[in-house]
Amino acid sequence: MDLTPYVDNLRHELAVAANAGGDDARALAERLTAPLESAARLTLLNALSAAMVEVTRELAPGSVDVRLRGLDPEFVVTVPPAPEPFREAQEPVAEPAAAAPPPPADADDGAMARINLRLPAHLKARAEDAAAAEGLSVNAWLVRAVSTALDGGERASLPGRGKDKGSRGFTGWVR
Template sequence: MDLTPYVDSLRHELAVAAEAGGNDDARALAERLTGPLESAARLTLLDALSAAMGEVTRELAPGSVDVRLRGSDPEFVVTAPHAPEPFREAREPVATPPDADDGTMARINFRLPAHLKTRTEEAAAAEGLSVNAWLVRAVSLALDTGARASPPGLTGWVH
């Protein structure tokens, strides 16, 4: 992404503001300031772009968008989320009725062994999500991809 048009626009706006001052001192000051302000303006634009891509990344999790510098211009690197591993036994997806998600929330108590709780918290933090948001997404992915309640590789009855 070329930042030059944005920096040039800022330079132009500074010159217009100096013209409004109506004297040569204001114009001379504006000309002296435009050079040093160019690098500050580029850094400020990069900070704004990085913050914006951080917000986009939080919404795309587990995918991400990173801002990298190529020369003096930023470039965006999009990382798509990994496709889930296919399950050994395919299941016909169940169609969700259109009115099934009415936006209401339900509360459940969920107990995890301490080692799984720690791993869950670490995974959520690594993706910039709350534990609740991470668990909601994990359950949704499991249900939407046809995950089975039994551990992979186990079928039938265990006595």
């Protein structure tokens, strides 16, 4: 962003005001315009920075930063990440030719993926009851249920979990 037109406008306004005061005021205004240019640029930069702080507050988690390139500010906009659009499940068109064998149910490669699952209230209550009966969190119970369903009925076990294992897991939200 070029600040020169704004500084020039300020210089012009000062000259117009000085004309009303006569020759001495006009001479003083001409002597003051050169040192005032850097002060005017700094003041404009401070105003732009303060404005971008307010914009960033409204854009969070996105942001707008002001960088100085030479004598002129430059705006750097970081847009917030866009949520992934919801896609309806579609019927599979064709069976994949060669699928890699699934990893064992008890394999834990450390990689996790997050999904949102919407359940009817009565089904959610049943899943919570089933998880509590086995001493598991609802998430762990669902992971095991999905794994069992995908592995053709083989029941996946979660190490160190369940009633008979003395489970001491914690559930809840942390901020």
